[in-house]
Amino acid sequence: xxxxxxxxxxxxxxxxxxxxxxxxxxxxxxxxxxxxxxxxxxxxxxxxxxxxxxxxxxxxxxxxxxxxxxxxxxxxxxxxxxxxxxxxxxxxxxxxxxxxxxxxxxxxxxxxxxxxxxxxxxxxxxxxxxxxxxxxxxxxxxxxxxxxxxxxxxxxxxxxxxxxxxxxxxxxxxxxxxxxxxxxxxxxxxxxxxxxxxxxxxxxxxxxxxxxxxxxxxxxxxxxxxxxxxxxxxxxxxxxxxxxxxxxxxxxxxxxxxxxxxxxxxxxxxxxxxxxxxxxxxxxxxxxxxxxxxxxxxxxxxxxxxxxxxxxxxxxxxxxxxxxxxxxxxxxxxxxxxxxxxxxxxxxxxxxxxxxxxxxxxxxxxxxxxxxxxxxxxxxxxxxxxxxxxxxxxxxxxxxxxxxxxxxxxxxxxxxxxxxxxxxxxxxxxxxxxxxxxxxxxxxx
Amino acid sequence: xxxxxxxxxxxxxxxxxxxxxxxxxxxxxxxxxxxxxxxxxxxxxxxxxxxxxxxxxxxxxxxxxxxxxxxxxxxxxxxxxxxxxxxxxxxxxxxxxxxxxxxxxxxxxxxxxxxxxxxxxxxxxxxxxxxxxxxxxxxxxxxxxxxxxxxxxxxxxxxxxxxxxxxxxxxxxxxxxxxxxxxxxxxxxxxxxxxxxxxxxxxxxxxxxxxxxxxxxxxxxxxxxxxxxxxxxxxxxxxxxxxxxxxxxxxxxxxxxxxxxxxxxxxxxxxxxxxxxxxxxxxxxxxxxxxxxxxxxxxxxxxxxxxxxxxxxxxxxxxxxxxxxxxxxxxxxxxxxxxxxxxxxxxxxxxxxxxxx
Numbered sequence: 001x002x003x004x005x006x007x008x009x010x011x012x013x014x015x016x017x018x019x020x021x022x023x024x025x026x027x028x029x030x031x032x033x034x035x036x037x038x039x040x041x042x043x044x045x046x047x048x049x050x051x052x053x054x055x056x057x058x059x060x061x062x063x064x065x066x067x068x069x070x071x072x073x074x075x076x077x078x079x080x081x082x083x084x085x086x087x088x089x090x091x092x093x094x095x096x097x098x099x100x101x102x103x104x105x106x107x108x109x110x111x112x113x114x115x116x117x118x119x120x121x122x123x124x125x126x127x128x129x130x131x132x133x134x135x136x137x138x139x140x141x142x143x144x145x146x147x148x149x150x151x152x153x154x155x156x157x158x159x160x161x162x163x164x165x166x167x168x169x170x171x172x173x174x175x176x177x178x179x180x181x182x183x184x185x186x187x188x189x190x191x192x193x194x195x196x197x198x199x200x201x202x203x204x205x206x207x208x209x210x211x212x213x214x215x216x217x218x219x220x221x222x223x224x225x226x227x228x229x230x231x232x233x234x235x236x237x238x239x240x241x242x243x244x245x246x247x248x249x250x251x252x253x254x255x256x257x258x259x260x261x262x263x264x265x266x267x268x269x270x271x272x273x274x275x276x277x278x279x280x281x282x283x284x285x286x287x288x289x290x291x292x293x294x295x296x297x298x299x300x301x302x303x304x305x306x307x308x309x310x311x312x313x314x315x316x317x318x319x320x321x322x323x324x325x326x327x328x329x330x331x332x333x334x335x336x337x338x339x340x341x342x343x344x345x346x347x348x349x350x351x352x353x354x355x356x357x358x359x360x361x362x363x364x365x366x367x368x369x370x371x372x373x374x375x376x377x378x379x380x381x382x383x384x385x386x387x388x389x390x391x392x393x394x395x396x397x398x399x400x401x402x403x404x405x406x407x408x409x410x411x412x413x414x415x416x417x418x419x420x421x422x423x424x425x426x427x428x429x430x431x432x433x434x435x436x437x438x439x440x441x442x443x444x445x
Numbered sequence: 446x447x448x449x450x451x452x453x454x455x456x457x458x459x460x461x462x463x464x465x466x467x468x469x470x471x472x473x474x475x476x477x478x479x480x481x482x483x484x485x486x487x488x489x490x491x492x493x494x495x496x497x498x499x500x501x502x503x504x505x506x507x508x509x510x511x512x513x514x515x516x517x518x519x520x521x522x523x524x525x526x527x528x529x530x531x532x533x534x535x536x537x538x539x540x541x542x543x544x545x546x547x548x549x550x551x552x553x554x555x556x557x558x559x560x561x562x563x564x565x566x567x568x569x570x571x572x573x574x575x576x577x578x579x580x581x582x583x584x585x586x587x588x589x590x591x592x593x594x595x596x597x598x599x600x601x602x603x604x605x606x607x608x609x610x611x612x613x614x615x616x617x618x619x620x621x622x623x624x625x626x627x628x629x630x631x632x633x634x635x636x637x638x639x640x641x642x643x644x645x646x647x648x649x650x651x652x653x654x655x656x657x658x659x660x661x662x663x664x665x666x667x668x669x670x671x672x673x674x675x676x677x678x679x680x681x682x683x684x685x686x687x688x689x690x691x692x693x694x695x696x697x698x699x700x701x702x703x704x705x706x707x708x709x710x711x712x713x714x715x716x717x718x719x720x721x722x723x724x725x726x727x728x729x730x731x732x733x734x735x736x737x738x739x740x741x742x743x744x745x746x747x748x749x750x751x752x753x754x755x756x757x758x759x760x761x762x763x764x765x766x767x768x769x770x771x772x773x774x775x776x777x778x779x780x781x782x783x784x785x786x787x788x789x790x791x792x793x794x795x796x797x798x799x800x801x802x
Contacts, residue, residue: 347529347704349519407525411701418694425687432680 041083042091043075061162068164071124078102078110104150108133108142111155135240151192158182158238174238177222179231184209198243208232211284219288230256249283250276263372279304291330294323294371318376325383326367329390333360336393343400353396360389468655469674470681473662478548482651483685484692485545488538489644491696492576495531496633503583505629507622510585511710518707529700535577537696539726542573543791550764550784553771554657560765560772562650565643567762572640577724579632585625590711591721593628594620599734602747603755621713660776722798729791730754732798 047059062069068077076083081098085091092098102110112133114120121130132155136142141152158174165172173182186192188209196204212218212232220229235252236243253276254261264270264277273279280293280301292299296306296316306316337357344350363386370379452458470479502521504513517524546566549555555563582593597620601611616623658672666672675681723731733754737746760767770777 347518347525347706349515349525349707351515351519407701411697414697415694418690418697422687422690422694425683425690429680429683429687432683433675436676436680 041074041076042085043079043081043083046088046091058162061160064163065165065169066163067166077114104145104154107154107156108136108145132239135237139237139239139241140243141241153186153241157186174233176227176229176231177225179233180209180212180218183232208284211282215284215286216288217286228256249278253277253281259369260372263369267372267374269374291323291326291368294319294326296320315374318374321376322371322374322379325380326364326371329360329364329367329383329386332387332390333357333364336360336390336397339397339401340393343397343404346404348400348403350396350400353393353400356389356393356396360386360393363389464652465678468652468677470656470677471658471672472675473658473672475552475659475662476656476675478545478552479656480685480688481541481545481548484688485538485541486644486648487685487689487692488534488541489640491530491534492538493637495527495534498527499531500633505583505626507585507625507711510583510625511707514584514707525704526700529704530696532705533696533699533703535580536725537692537699539573539577542570543726546570547784547788550787551781552657552659553768553777553780554659555765556657556660556768556771556774557765559650559654559657562647562654563765564762565647565650567764569640569643569647571758572636572643574726576632576636576640577726579628579636581724582620582625582628583632584707585711586708587711587715587718588708588721590620590713591717592723593624595721595731596723596727597624599731599747599751602745602751604748604752607748607751619713660771660774663774664776720802725795725799728798729794732794732801735801 044059044062047055048063050056050059058075062075074083075081076097079099079101080096081093082091082096085093085096090096092100099106099110115128116130116133118130121128136155137146141154144152145154160173165175167174169175170177172178187204188206190206193204193206198204217230220226221231233241234255250261250264250270257277260277269279270276275283281287281289293301295308296302296313296319297308300308300319302316302319306319307313308316308320310316336353340350340353340357344354363382367379367382367386370382373379449458453462470476499517502513502517502524504510514528518528519525521527549563549566578593578596582589597611597614600614601607603610612618614624614627615621616627662672722728734747734750737750739746741749764780765772768777768780771780
C-alpha cells in the first residue's frame, strides 16, 4: 500500500514533514507580495522517501531545475490533491481534487489549463504563444490521440513531465540541438512505429534520424553550432507536427531558402517536379550542394530525367552549359585569390582587390541561385559580370607582381651600391690603419 | 678658403678641432662592442626621419588611422618603403639597444666615473620600449588594439596608482580613439623630446669620458702603461659609418622581403582574436606575468609581478652604485652572473612566450 507511507515514516522524517507544514503558511503569505518561490510541500517529502522509482523519480526531478517549480508551482497544480495533508490517504483523496498521473488527452488538458490561458501566461512568459493545444489537436499526433491511439506523443513526451527546462536551455530536450534525438526516441524505434503508414500506404520509415545525421543541416546545427539550421520541427512543425505534403515541400524549404524557392517557382521544372526541392536535394539526408550535381552525366542530379550526350536533350545541354560557366568563374576567382594572397604576403596593399573578389564571389552565388530557374541566358549574364570583376582583379594582380619585381630590383641595385661603398670604406680604413696602427701607447717597463 | 676656415673666423673652432684631433679609442679585444651604441643611435636617426615622413600622411583618429596607413603603403610613392623601414628599424633598434645594454653590463663599463652614462642609457632603453608600446597601436589594427588592451591592463595592476595610470593611458575605461590620441601624442612629441635630451646627455658623457676599458684589460696593464689608441677621426668614425651601412643593407632587405603586415582594422566589438600577444620585446615580461599564480601569500599575483618588474627596473638603474667591486676596478663575478642570468631569462622567456598558447 504505497500511499500510507506517512504512518511508516521514521520520526526524523515526520519531524521534517511537520516543519515543512509549519513553514508553508509563512511562505504563502510572502507569495502575495514577492515573486513566486518554489513551494515547500509534503508531496516531495513523502515521494522522495519511496523505494519505487516510479514514485520517487518525480520528486527527485522536481527538486532539480524545473521551470514550473522555479515559478512557484507545486505538484498539486497538475496532480491535484493536498500538499498540506500529513497522510497519503488524505493527500490523495478525490475530495481534494486528486487526479493522479494525467495521461493522453488528460495530460494535454492539464498543460493547456495554464498554457492556453493568455492572461495567466502573461504573468510568467508574456511572449510565449498560447495556441499549442489547438495546434496539437490539429497535428497527426493530436488527431491520432483523439482517435484513441495512446502510443502517440503528448506534451510530456517531448518536454518531459518533471524537471522541465525552458526551450532556450541547452539541456532541454526541445533545444534545437536536442530536437532530433527527442523525435528519434519514437520515430527511430521500429517496434513503436510498426503499423504506422504513410498516406500512400507504405510503412512509416524509421531512417529519418540516421539520414538527417548525414545532412548538411545536421552538420551546420551540431558541428558549427548554427542554431538557425533546421532540425525536425523546422520542417514538420512542433505542436502542429505533420509531414509536409507533396505540394508544400517547396514552401517548407523556401521558408529559409526563399530566393531559391522563388527562382524554382518560375522554372520549367516547377510543374513537373512532384516533390519540389526534394527531387534533386533529397529530404532528410540533404547533402551539401555542389556544382557537380548540375549534369545529366554520372553523379548528377539530372540523370533521372535527362540523358547526357543526347543532342536532342536540351535540358542536358543546358545543364552542361550552366555547370561549365559556373565552374569557370569559380576557377578564375580561386586563381585571382591565390595571386592576391601571394602579393599581399609580399607586402602589396590589396584590400580593394579583396573587396572586388568578394563581389565576384557574390556574382558566383547569384549565378548558382539563378540557376534554379534552369534558364541559361540570365545565368550567363551574371557570370559575365563576375568575370569582368575577376579580370579587373587580375589586372591589379599583374600590376602588383610588376611592383614587387621593381621593389626587388631596386633593392638589389641599392644593396649592390651599398656593398661597393662598404668595400671601398673597408679598403680606406685598412689604408688608414696601416698609416697609423695605433698611437698613444705607453710601452710597458 | 674652406667652409671650416670661414666658420673658424666667425666661431672659434680651435677647441673642437683639438678635441677631434686628439680623441682616441682604446684598442683591445672587446672593442667591437663599442659599435653597438653607434648603430643604435643611427637607427634612432632613421626612426626620426621615417617617422617625420609618415607624419605627413598619418591621421591619428580611430576612424582614419588604419585607412591612412593603408593609404601610405598602397598609394603614396615609396610609402611602403618608409613604413617598412620605420617598423623594422624600430625593432632592430630595440634589439641593438638590448645588445648594447648587455655588452656594457658584461664589460662593467658603468663603473666609476661612468655611472651617469649608464643611468641615462638605461632610461633611454626604457624610453625605447615606451616608443615601441605607443607606436604599436598607431596603425589601429586588430592585434595592436587587443595587445594594447592587455598592456594597459597590466599598467592598471600597479598597486595604488594602477587604476589612475590605466585611465591616464587609455583616456577612459577602455581602449578607444582617446587612447590612440594619447599614444600618438606620446609617440611623436613627449617621448621624442625626452629621448633627444637624454641622447644628448648620453653622447656628451660618452665624448667627455671617452670609451671605457674592460676591467680585465685594465688590470693587465703595468703601472704607467697605456693602451694603444685608434684615432676617433677618421679611423673609428669610418668604422662606425661602415656598420651603419651594414644596418641600412639589412633594413632594406627586411623591408623588401619581409614587409610589415598591416592586419585588419581594429573593431572594439569583435571577439578577441586567438594568439594575442605583445611585441617580442615584451614577451618575456608578459609570459612571466602569465605564469605567476593568481594569489601568492595572499597578494594578488598580477600586483606582485608588476611590483617585481618595477623593482628590477630600479635595480637596473642603480647597478653602478650597487656594484662596489667594479667601481674599485676589481672583478665583479656576482654582477657578471646577474647579467648572464638576466640575458638567459630574457632570451628563454621570449622564446617560450612566442610559442606559448
